Amino acid sequence: MDYFLDEEQLMIRDLARQIAEEKIMPVRAELDEREEFPWDIMNALAQSDFFGLYIPGEYGGLGKGGFELSIAIEELSRACLGVSTSYAANALGTYPILLFGSEEQKKKYLPDIASGRRLVAFALTEANAGSDAAGVQTTARPDGDEYVLNGTKQWITNGGEAEIYTVIAITDRAKGARGASAFIVEKGTPGFTFGKKENKMGIRASSTRELIFEDCRIPKENLIGRQGMGFIVAMKTLDKSRTGVGAQGVGVAQGAFEAAVSFAKERRQFGAPVISFQAVQHMLADMAAQIEAARALVYSVARYIDSGAKDVSKESAMAKLFATDVAMKVTVDAVQVMGGSGYMREYPVEKMMRDAKILQIYEGTNQIQRNIIGQSLIKESAKKRQGG
Amino acid sequence: MDIIVCIKQVPDTAEIKINPETNTLMREGVPSIINPFDLHALEAAVRIKEDVGARVTALTMGPPQAESSLREAISMGADDAVLLSDRAFAGSDTWATSYALAGAIRKLGADIVFCGKQAIDGDTAQVGPETAEFLDIPHVSYVRRIEWIRDGAVRVQRLMDEGYDVVESPLPVLLTVVKELNQPRMPSLKGKIAAKKAQVRIMGKADIGADEDSLGLKGSPTKVKSIFAPGTKTGRMMIEGGPEEQVDILIKELRKIKCL
Numbered sequence: 105m106d107y108f109l110d111e112e113q114l115m116i117r118d119l120a121r122q123i124a125e126e127k128i129m130p131v132r133a134e135l136d137e138r139e140e141f142p143w144d145i146m147n148a149l150a151q152s153d154f155f156g157l158y159i160p161g162e163y164g165g166l167g168k169g170g171f172e173l174s175i176a177i178e179e180l181s182r183a184c185l186g187v188s189t190s191y192a193a194n195a196l197g198t199y200p201i202l203l204f205g206s207e208e209q210k211k212k213y214l215p216d217i218a219s220g221r222r223l224v225a226f227a228l229t230e231a232n233a234g235s236d237a238a239g240v241q242t243t244a245r246p247d248g249d250e251y252v253l254n255g256t257k258q259w260i261t262n263g264g265e266a267e268i269y270t271v272i273a274i275t276d277r278a279k280g281a282r283g284a285s286a287f288i289v290e291k292g293t294p295g296f297t298f299g300k301k302e303n304k305m306g307i308r309a310s311s312t313r314e315l316i317f318e319d320c321r322i323p324k325e326n327l328i329g330r331q332g333m334g335f336i337v338a339m340k341t342l343d344k345s346r347t348g349v350g351a352q353g354v355g356v357a358q359g360a361f362e363a364a365v366s367f368a369k370e371r372r373q374f375g376a377p378v379i380s381f382q383a384v385q386h387m388l389a390d391m392a393a394q395i396e397a398a399r400a401l402v403y404s405v406a407r408y409i410d411s412g413a414k415d416v417s418k419e420s421a422m423a424k425l426f427a428t429d430v431a432m433k434v435t436v437d438a439v440q441v442m443g444g445s446g447y448m449r450e451y452p453v454e455k456m457m458r459d460a461k462i463l464q465i466y467e468g469t470n471q472i473q474r475n476i477i478g479q480s481l482i483k484e485s486a487k488k489r490q491g492g
Numbered sequence: 493m494d495i496i497v498c499i500k501q502v503p504d505t506a507e508i509k510i511n512p513e514t515n516t517l518m519r520e521g522v523p524s525i526i527n528p529f530d531l532h533a534l535e536a537a538v539r540i541k542e543d544v545g546a547r548v549t550a551l552t553m554g555p556p557q558a559e560s561s562l563r564e565a566i567s568m569g570a571d572d573a574v575l576l577s578d579r580a581f582a583g584s585d586t587w588a589t590s591y592a593l594a595g596a597i598r599k600l601g602a603d604i605v606f607c608g609k610q611a612i613d614g615d616t617a618q619v620g621p622e623t624a625e626f627l628d629i630p631h632v633s634y635v636r637r638i639e640w641i642r643d644g645a646v647r648v649q650r651l652m653d654e655g656y657d658v659v660e661s662p663l664p665v666l667l668t669v670v671k672e673l674n675q676p677r678m679p680s681l682k683g684k685i686a687a688k689k690a691q692v693r694i695m696g697k698a699d700i701g702a703d704e705d706s707l708g709l710k711g712s713p714t715k716v717k718s719i720f721a722p723g724t725k726t727g728r729m730m731i732e733g734g735p736e737e738q739v740d741i742l743i744k745e746l747r748k749i750k751c752l
Contacts, residue, residue: 115684123678153681166681 105396107403109175116157116172120179123148128183135186135309136455139301141265142187142309149180149191150220158195159202163214169410170344174351174402181355182362185459186309188355190223192348193261193310196467197224199341200270200286204329209288213268225262227271227315228338230255235472237272237338238281242317244273246331249324251275251287253317256299261466263313264298267291270341271315272334284334288326295320306458339417342467346420347409349467350402353424353431353460357395360438360456364388367442367451378441387441391434398427418480425473428463435460493546493641495537496602497570498593498623499530501554501561502613515719517613526561529608531568531676533669536638537606538569538677544641547571549600553581553592559692566687567679574600578696583709586618591711593619594626595700604646605666609634620668631666632659636673 109117127148135142149155158173159165166172173195180188198217201209216222233239242255253273260269269289276283289296299314329337365388368379378384405423409416435457439446446453464470503522511518526534537548550565552558553576562573576596584592597605605624610617617633624631636656637649641663650657651670679687697707705711729745731738746752 111688112685116681119679119681119684126678148678151680152678153683157681166685 105400107399112168113172113175116168117175117179119152120154120176121182123152123154124179124183128180128187132184132187132309132452133449133455135184137308137449139303139308141311142184142190143265145187146190146220146223154191155194155220156218159198159214159218163210164218165214169406170347171403171406171410174347174406177348177351178355178358178399178402181352182359184309185352185356185456185462186307188352189307189310189462190262190265192345192352193226194224194266195348196341196345197226197262197266197268197270199344200226200328200337201288203340203344204286204333204337205288206325208325209328213288217268222268223262223266224268224270225260225266226341227257227260227263227269229257229259231258235469237284237335240272240274240284242271242273243277244275244285244287246275246324247321250321251324251327253287253289253295253320253322255317257315257317259302259312260315261310261312263311263315264301265311269315270328271317272338273317275331275334279332281335282332284338285331286328286334286337287322288328289317289320289322293320293322305461306455307462343416343420344409346424346467346473347402347406349463350398350405350420350423350427353427353429353463354395354399354402356456356460356463357391357398357427357431357434360435360453360460361388361391361395363451363453363456364391364438364441364446367445371442371445384441387437391437394430394434398430402427417476421468421473421476421480424467425470425477428460429470431460431463493540493544493603494601495540495546495548496597496600496605497530497534497537497548497550497565498605498607498620499534499550499552499561499565500527500608500611500613501525501552501558502527502611505612510721512721515721524557524561526564527608527611527613529610529612529669529671531608532671532673533606533608533667534565534568534570535674535676536635536667536669537604539674540604540638540641541569541571549574549602551576551593551596551600553577553584553589553596562692563687563690564679566690567683568677569680569683573690573692575692575694576696576700577694578707580697580702580704580707583712584707585712585714586614586616586622587713588707588709588711590619590622590626591706592697592700592702593623595702596695597623597627599695599700603663604641605629605664607666607668609668609670617668620666624666627664627666629664629666630661631668632661633668635667635669638667638673 127145156165157168161167177188177192244251244253271287271289274283275285295318297316299316302312368384369377371378402423405419438453439457445451501524503519504525507522509518540546541548548570549572550562550570551574559575607620621631632648632650634651635648636651639647644663647660650659731741
């Protein structure tokens with residue numbers, strides 16, 4: 105379907121697609137097998153300006169919005185979710201600086217992020233704090249001109265590979281949700297080390313690692329926003345990035361769908377290509393319709409957010425929830441359409457199915473997305489009653 | 493430093509067919525690409541720009557539609573683009589092409605001129621060296637590595653059948669490059685946006701102060717006598733029997749034709 109992309113949006117889509125087809129597809133199976141971080145591809149994306157897509161021109165970026173970022177993420181995800189996760193996590197880590205950072209912080213970090221010279225990671229999750237962000241136990245104690253960080257972050261995408269980390273830590277436990285703050289911590293700071301690298305079901309090219317802070321001292325100017333704003337920073341960041349996860353869902357579903365269609369055209373049973381059987385056609389038809397619906401929602405929400413809308417929690421949750429549930433269903437069905445071949449590592453769809461599962465889990469499980477939508481519905485109906 | 497990269501727009505030979513009646517290339521509907529070796533030349537120039545600073549100009553001689561290849565070169569890092577285009581250039585062989593290119597390069601000025609080792613359509617590998625001769629500057633062909641550039645000189649490795657030569661040359665110099673030199677980059681988004689807006693400078697015969705008789709068909713000493721596609725050799729033999737038997741027959745047959 106034609107979504108009436110403008111000339112530069114088409115340029116972004118086509119170049120992302122070219123990189124996906126020429127640089128990612130030939131190596132995705134090997135990256136998956138070896139759990140290798142895709143530095144060559146990250147460097148190619150950096151050289152082609154993709155890391156600066158959503159960063160304002162004054163900091164060396166292209167000044168585009170979340171919509172253009174979603175288009176790029178979708179194309180990369182069509183080839184490999186492991187690669188697109190490494191790319192998208194960079195934006196996730198950058199949003200706290202972009203949305204709440206001081207002018208000095210932006211000048212210091214954004215040019216290096218836009219050029220791809222330094223990767224970024226966002227660190228919220230801990231052993232006892234995932235969906236329940238209030239369970240964060242990592243502390244940041246003010247001490248003179250510094251903060252002293254202690255604690256362990258878990259399952260941090262780009263951990264170890266990134267050089268800049270935006271970290272949520274507790275500055276005043278007594279204040280509850282207002283007791284958390286966001287910080288910038290650079291790789292190489294004394295007291296900041298990396299723990300084990302996780303062995304994952306899917307997105308195996310991406311790096312998922314522990315961050316360990318032991319009396320890690322960072323200068324006061326590394327505080328993002330004001331002290332106590334940590335959860336607001338985290339929630340606004342996730343509101344912004346969720347459509348990107350939705351775009352990942354659209355992309356991986358599209359990739360799996362294309363593989364299934366081309367297989368069904370070639371594979372012959374009972375003297376005919378299996379695509380000529382209605383049972384197969386109906387599966388493919390459902391897949392196509394679901395992907396298009398997911399894409400239309402993700403694009404609409406991304407454009408809505410870029411328009412400057414204030415509260416986008418509900419819409420971004422819908423885009424993430426719907427598109428990633430579609431991704432899971434479509435990748436499972438792609439394996440089914442391809443039968444035994446689909447189950448084999450010789451074909452890309454079993455990897456896509458393993459990869460897709462994470463989309464329903466990370467950046468807020470799809471159950472949490474439903475909670476967010478539900479809470480918005482309650483708020484909206486309360487407003488209506490007051491107004492009425 | 494000023495660098496000129498000579499590029500040629502060629503038909504994508506992976507997609508090309510030969511007209512069996514006229515024995516000429518069937519160009520209709522075949523996509524045009526930048527000659528792949530020229531992409532390595534462009535990459536070399538852009539890397540020098542990134543390392544030590546340089547102004548990179550892409551230069552091509554061709555019909556007006558060759559402009560798209562120059563815009564592509566800008567999207568991959570060239571700063572400027574010059575299209576050498578004039579009806580008087582039509583029908584040029586390698587001699588007349590080199591003459592015209594040298595005229596343009598003399599006007600533009602360059603410390604290093606890069607060319608691909610050859611074009612994939614004509615495969616002559618003559619235009620680079622001939623251009624250097626017209627310019628009366630040294631050239632090194634088949635460059636597979638640039639070791640250094642300093643103090644008005646360059647040291648490169650020239651690929652040979654067995655191993656390589658190490659060659660030093662003063663600047664200005666013309667280098668033709670092989671694909672072993674580097675891995676050409678993808679275009680960048682900023683480059684693509686710049687390419688769309690870029691002004692491509694067009695130079696004609698008057699701009700390069702050319703001698704009319706040395707241009708185009710008139711200036712081309714090459715006369716094509718005939719063109720033909722060499723016939724393909726056919727003939728095959730199926731050997732049957734068990735593995736041992738087959739090996740015996742194969743050895744006998746190979747001896748018969750003196751392969752063993």
